[in-house]
Amino acid sequence: GAGVSQTPSNKVTEKGKYVELRCDPISGHTALYWYRQSLGQGPEFLIYFQGTGAADDSGLPNDRFFAVRPEGSVSTLKIQRTERGDSAVYLCASSLTGTGARTEAFFGQGTRLTVV
């Protein structure tokens, strides 16, 4: 596609429910990143994929958060037993390669998750 696509754009869910957030990276980009941005803050790194494998998941806050990228393209961020503190904008980015920050990362418009 022309850019990184994230769906849904907005998601409202009840506390305790399970949610899935989808990221469609730019075609051909092997590296994919998930970030979480709380209101009024900068994005915080969650997880980085190189191809199908998670190369760095050190930013996932706890075991309720999980992400997959089974075919090396689309990625899904999964949150179990959602809590009100999970409310944030979840941003996805992709880059052509994972060779460090020398390769520009392109961001999607994010999914705003609200847990009520």
Next chain:
Amino acid sequence: AQTVTQSQPEMSVQEAETVTLSCTYDTSESDYYLFWYKQPPSRQMILVIRQEAYKQQNATENRFSVNFQKAAKSFSLKISDSQLGDAAMYFCAFGSSNTGKLIFGQGTTLQVKP
């Protein structure tokens, strides 16, 4: 661990004037990249300018330029001839040469007054 600090939560500039946004960072790495991103209300992060740490020359992109002081670990953004469309949240970010993950500052909200 790397940290990025933006000490100006909000800045204001008159249209056509110049404004400078501040950023400091901390790292023990010698090879890294620094970025300024713009985030309008649409939420999409847009790369404004990037600086490679091993390059002494300050990066410029049209009306945007940086003042990179490696020893002081300072990386400020100067916006010249400010335009109404420049109004947004601006984030400074650090990127390691080893991993593509970015460390962001807290952001500065820029208001441009007509």
